[in-house]
Amino acid sequence: MPELTLATLATAVLSACRGKGLHLATAESCTGGMVAAALTDIAGSSDVVERGLVTYSNEAKSELLGVPVKLLETHGAVSAETAAAMAAGALGAAPVDLAIAITGIAGPGGATPTKPVGLVWFGCARRGGPVTTEQHVFPGDRAAVRLAATKRALELLLAAAQK
Numbered sequence: 001m002p003e004l005t006l007a008t009l010a011t012a013v014l015s016a017c018r019g020k021g022l023h024l025a026t027a028e029s030c031t032g033g034m035v036a037a038a039l040t041d042i043a044g045s046s047d048v049v050e051r052g053l054v055t056y057s058n059e060a061k062s063e064l065l066g067v068p069v070k071l072l073e074t075h076g077a078v079s080a081e082t083a084a085a086m087a088a089g090a091l092g093a094a095p096v097d098l099a100i101a102i103t104g105i106a107g108p109g110g111a112t113p114t115k116p117v118g119l120v121w122f123g124c125a126r127r128g129g130p131v132t133t134e135q136h137v138f139p140g141d142r143a144a145v146r147l148a149a150t151k152r153a154l155e156l157l158l159a160a161a162q163k
Contacts, residue, residue: 006147009154010038010045016161017048022097024157026052027065027090029077030104030120034150035157050096055086061103065089078103078115080123080133087123087131098160099125100153106145120149124156126163 004012017024026036026049036052039045053064058077061067067085075081086101104120111117118138125131134156138148 004151006038006151006154007041009151009158010042013039013154013157013161014042014045014048016158017098020161022161023048023050023095024098024100024161025050025090025094025096026153027086027099027101027123028052028054028153029056029061029086029102030106031102031146031150031153032056034146035100035102035153038150038154050094053090053093061086061089065093065101076115078105078119078121080121080135083121083123083133084125084131085123087125091125091127097127098157099123100157100160101125102149102153104145104149106142106149108142118145120145120152122149122153122156124160126160 033054039049055061055064058072065086066089083101083103087099090099101123107117120136122134138145
């Protein structure tokens, strides 16, 4: 099967959401709004995409998404706990049915021995359901990591919308 482009994935997400009357929000850190951009590149996306939040700093994660400062201090910005809290926070802060959160280390700096460049955590939440998290370590430079994370976020949104 050929690899899907961001535009193809974004179109599929929008279609799946429309089919079920779902609205969504994004909470992005390392992708800096790339998921929201991919979705809103498609004409008519405003009937599905309610908002996109770029919460690059810990302060933004806390202030805009309600991620507890103690959680960030204990687990760090790049963790399952933070990704889950970001997704839950986006769901709680917007009149939406789905939320995706992305937090990671795109590089080239910022890595630690336990958190390498390319490490990305995703949180996906659907109103009334559990928040799921997923970890990946994507290869390549900063652009490649951000692109791969954006693609995976769209795949996760599509799967959640199709449930």
